[in-house]
Amino acid sequence: MSLRWPKIPILMYHRIGERVAASIVPDHYVSRELFERQLKMLRALRYQTIHLSEIAEVLERPCPAARRYAVISFDDGYRSFISDALPTLEKNRMTASVFLVADCIGSSNRWDEIKGDVSEPLMTVKEIQQCLKRGVEFGAHTLSHPDLRFCDTERAREEIFGSRRKLQEMLSCPIEWFSYPYGKQGLRERTLVREAGFAGACATGKSVNTRGTDPFALARINVRATTSSAYLFYKVIKASRRYA
Ligand SMILES: [Zn+2]
Numbered sequence: 001m002s003l004r005w006p007k008i009p010i011l012m013y014h015r016i017g018e019r020v021a022a023s024i025v026p027d028h029y030v031s032r033e034l035f036e037r038q039l040k041m042l043r044a045l046r047y048q049t050i051h052l053s054e055i056a057e058v059l060e061r062p063c064p065a066a067r068r069y070a071v072i073s074f075d076d077g078y079r080s081f082i083s084d085a086l087p088t089l090e091k092n093r094m095t096a097s098v099f100l101v102a103d104c105i106g107s108s109n110r111w112d113e114i115k116g117d118v119s120e121p122l123m124t125v126k127e128i129q130q131c132l133k134r135g136v137e138f139g140a141h142t143l144s145h146p147d148l149r150f151c152d153t154e155r156a157r158e159e160i161f162g163s164r165r166k167l168q169e170m171l172s173c174p175i176e177w178f179s180y181p182y183g184k185q186g187l188r189e190r191t192l193v194r195e196a197g198f199a200g201a202c203a204t205g206k207s208v209n210t211r212g213t214d215p216f217a218l219a220r221i222n223v224r225a226t227t228s229s230a231y232l233f234y235k236v237i238k239a240s241r242r243y244a
Contacts, residue, residue, distance in 0.1 A: 003062035007208040008055060009236050010071040012183075012220035015120060016084040019225045024117040027224040032084045034229070039092045041229040042070060045236075049094040051137040052177045052200065055218075059211040070236075072096040073202060073220060075141055075179055076109065079121040082131055090134070098131070099141035099179035099202070102163040105170065111145035111181075125170055132173060139177030140164050140198075147182050148189045156189065161196045177201065183220070190216040206235070207242035 014028035016035055023029070030038075042049075047070040050058060058069055072089070074081050077100040089096055104110055106124035113119055123131070128138060140163035142148070148156045160178065167175045176199040180189060183204030193201045193216055205219030213219070221235050 002065050004065050005211060006058055006061075006063050006067075006069055007210055007240050008050075008059065008069050008071060009208045009239055010052075010073055010202060010218055010220040011232075012202070012204065012222050013072070013074045013085070014076055015078050016080045020118055022118050024112060024115055027226065029225045030223055030227070031225070032088065034225075034227075035085060036088050036092075037229040038223065038227070038232050039088060039094060041233055042094075043092055045233070049089075049096070051095060052097050052139065052202075052218075053137060055209065056199070056215065059209065059213075073179070074098045076101060076145075077105070077123050077128070077138075077141070078109075079123050079127065082123060082127050086131065086134065086136065095135055095137070097137040097139060097177065099139045099177075100128070100163075100167060101141050101143070101145045102166040102170075103143040104145070128171060132171070137177070138167070138171065138173070138175065139179060139202075140167050140175050141179045142181055145181045147184050148180060149184050149186060153188065153192075157192055160189075160192045164196050164198065185217065190214070206239055208236075208239045 017029055018031055019026050019029040047068045049072055050069050077098055104122050108119045108121055142159040143163045164175050178193050178198045178201040180203050185203050200215035202218045202220050207219040209218050221239055
């Protein structure tokens with residue numbers, strides 16, 4: 001049996017539902033039907049979904065060439081995750097990691113609303129706890145969703161450290177993973193995230209993750225409203241040829 005080092009794609013989703021034309025981020029909507037087709041495609045390719053908490057261990061061991069792992073992640077913690085994504089994930093025996101904006105739990109996407117976006121509800125503590133019981137992993141996505149590169153160091157520190165502290169208190173569970181708003185980060189942000197005690201962090205990037213990838217700059221493949229399952233397949237295969 002031939003063994004090889006795993007290459008793990010991480011998919012990045014935002015909202016599940018019909019595209020809302022009035023939204024300032026219409027690309028962030030993936031319809032439930034398309035989401036289901038994408039999961040079926042991953043299943044047909046024999047991808048097994050894992051949590052981020054498992055990624056380091058999986059990357060450290062060569063595995064049979066036929067074994068494929070992927071992480072499915074959702075940014076912002078929209079209510080559409082529990083209503084429209086989770087049932088489809090469970091039907092396909094898949095799991096996901098969701099990043100929460102700590103000051104907006106049970107509220108809405110204030111950071112986009114102030115730019116003129118439609119209001120989209122975010123999960124409440126109760127809903128998040130239901131997801132935890134159903135095996136969903138949660139991480140932090142700052143307190144208020146700023147582009148951290150434009151925050152002074154004191155504010156960036158509070159957004160990063162504060163989100164971990166607040167979510168751990170609110171949910172009584174460990175919060176070990178972080179996702180940079182807009183995927184934007186540099187050395188200062190990566191250092192602060194490490195200092196805050198996170199195990200790693202997700203950025204963006206059109207590559208897969210290997211044992212050589214910086215765990216504080218994991219690459220994620222963006223899945224948009226227009227990403228057909230065939231195009232997602234192409235993106236994943238193309239990413240597999242690039243290493244983060
Ligand atoms: Zn976000």
